[in-house]
Amino acid sequence: MTTKIVLTSEDIRRTLGRMSHEIIEHNRDLANLVMVGMRTRGVPIAHRLAENIKRYEGTAIPVGVLDFSLYRDDLASRNIQPVVKSTSIPVSIDGKVVILVDDVLYTGRSARSAMDALIDMGRPSSIKLAVMIDRGHRELPIRADYVGKNIPSSRNEDVRVQLIETDGVDEVSIYNPGGAQGE
């Protein structure tokens, strides 16, 4: 079993800064953006991106929280039932550009579930996906619009994102359990 740190707290700060700039660059009308963080760690990342944008451009972008558990396609097969937490998006998403934010993009199934959830809540003009880490191994035709870092990984590795808000430290690491058991 091995653990390798791939992003330090300084790396994370810089990566999120770059992603914020990319979002600004590609979205002229910042006032039409809504940032939606996917629970759990997509939420603090969404807040940080919004704070960056506020700092760089002076525009406050509303940030929502999305729990997509009830949209998962594996509810009937998971051994551990996800705890459903509340979803709260402070503004209507009708006609808005929604930036969906998550920490890691892997199979794409979470993003699929989250998009289904969003569409049930309104009709955004478009949905874009921002992820801090893309580790590959997609099972659905989904790609991210904004990627912090591509980290090629094997399936039996675990990419672990830790953030101050949830875990007390900013760090991304690859954890290899040394066997076949992934998470």
Next chain:
Amino acid sequence: MSNMEKERSELLTEESEQINWTKKHLLDIDDFSKAEFDLVLKTASAMKEILSRPIKKVPALRGKTIATLFYEPSTRTRGSFELAAKNLSADVINLTPASSSIVKGESLIDTLHTLQAMGVNAVVIRHSMAGAPYLAAKHARASIINAGDGWHAHPTQALLDMYTVYEQKKRLKDLKVVILGDSRHSRVARSNILGFTGVGAKVTLCGPLTLLPPSINYKYHPYPGIEIEPDIQKALNGADVVMVLRLQKERQHSGLMPDIREYKNHYQLNRQRFALAKPDAMLMHPGPVNENVEIEPELIRCPASVIDRQVANGIAVRMALLYLVIGGKNDEI
């Protein structure tokens, strides 16, 4: 950051211990831990947000079938369960055995075998006999959800009442909850006693002694910590929550009380009496209300009344429970 802190303050339990739901059936809340109450209330809160959406439907229970099996008439509870199931994309079948079939003919056990053969995942049972859901749970592979059994329990009602209080007061511990009326024949009262005392609230039962659970009057006291106060003025004094129970009109010929007139004079909740409760007290009623019997009509839609909110919250709480009970890994049916 602030969001996370807010979430923690919402917890009912001291520690934010994450627990997983382990109950196959929902028969009673007598064995609920604080953490389990907490999980139900939190999940209900998530479900309530869904009810505020234009499309009040999520796919969580797609492909699952829920049967409602009501041996007693009930429009509210059954409708609430049905809507909850449909909001979660489950398929619902409603069975209403003729009331005579309780006494003769197709037994509860036979009916469950039939439902089993149909492949239902959960059976929501309402029955006039205490313990019927326990009998069902012994004979069914599906999950059994108790929607009210005799005088025994109405767990989903208690959970929705707790959720409604919690939503407004942001706490349950140490609140003074007065249950007013005929608690002797009330499963709602029994379940609320267990629920509210289970999370540290203080429960007072008020009513004529003939309408309180019989053993309370005499030598045995099955509910440690609850207060019995036959004097309505003393009972209501300082109440945070006043829960008024329905008075079945047939009680007045049962020998347990003289008549409705006497009851109204001494136990009806009216404005003057309700004023004895705290200024921010909540007024609750499990419905259906017997207007101008147990409660003065003017109070039903007064600002303190949350009777309609109880109905709305009932759907959210039942969604939460259905999700918790059958939303996880598929059992062999």
Next chain:
Amino acid sequence: MMKSKLILKDGLIIDPARSIEVRGDVVIEGGKIIDSGPGAAASHSENADVVELNGMIITPGFIDMHCHLREPGFEDKETIKTGSLAAAAGGFTTICAMPNTQPPADSASTLSFIAQTSTRDSLVRVLPIGCVTAGRAGRELAPMIELAGAGAVGFSDDGSPVGDAWIMLRALEYSKPLGLPIINHCEDLSLVANGQMNEGKISTLLGIPGNPSISEEVMIARDTILAEYTGAWVHIAHISTAGGVEIVRQAKRRGVRVTAEATPHHLCLTEYAVMDYDSMARVNPPLRTQADIEALIEGLNDGTIDIIATDHAPHTADDKAQEFGLALPGISGFETALAVLLSLVHAGKIKMADLLYKMSAGPAAMLSSTGLKLGTLEKRAVADIAIIDPDHEWTVDSSVFLSKGKNSPFHGTRLKGKVKATIAGGKFVFNEIGKN
């Protein structure tokens, strides 16, 4: 060729009627006991079958004053044949059948049907109890003189109380010259209301309508007063409450002609057996509290309670596999009675000989009208015998009951002590000696 004598060798002879407790032998010939005591076998060894008992208890066969054989009318629950098989397996050699059959035993013709069927089908002695009121309806007296002439050993509307005080008073007066007891099921139905279990903490928690102890106490008080007034004999069936025991005790002190019985289940189970809505523990009167059990045991020990009776009440599986409130009350009790009661002996709450007395000599005293010498091992007594291994441990499996009624709250319970053989009229009617 069949030998003429049967010798039970080297057992612990307990004959509570004569306060005898001695290691020895019992010799049987012609359906009677011809000798017993230490070394009794020695002088009878020729032409005898010998059964070695190695210290097992030899005691008079049990007499049950209260059971339901269901025939005629409810043969799907039990027949006289299956009931007698179960009784024999429980060590019973005389059983008194309650008259709540269909038709009820309120006529000589029904009694004679029971007598004929018993002669044909039964391994043990069946004595009928006749109705107190016609059709058990509680309104008019049954023809008690006719019933006594047809062999009734007492009168009861059991299953239902004689609710009307005036009828009870007349029944006591009318039956007094017959010297037979009116056996009343003491529950004031207006106080029972819809009660299905003991009213108390558990009934409140379970939401099951309660049957308060006062429903029994009120009627026991009434009946002792009526017995005192008439000087007639009232027997209190299945007493279950501490208050009831005290009322009987006071009445006996005043010289009232009252006797009382308690059942194994009321002596050994509390209302907690109903937790989980177990319909097997639904019974009338209901299972009460530990305090009531202590009072019943005290009543047994001080003589307030004269006998133990099973109230064997077999039911079909369907009768019980229902919602608690719909399930029929009753416990199939023959085959567990002794073993259940031995738990009281093992716990030191009652002496072995006293327990056996309440199951043999005690009830025999109530059956003096039969003219039979029952409930003792003395010379020339009927050779009705139970052989007991008090240390045999076993687990109750109601599915193998000989009774049609598998309705037992003791199913799955580990018990210590078992009837190993039963001899009725000198013949083995049940024998598990040598079997584990």
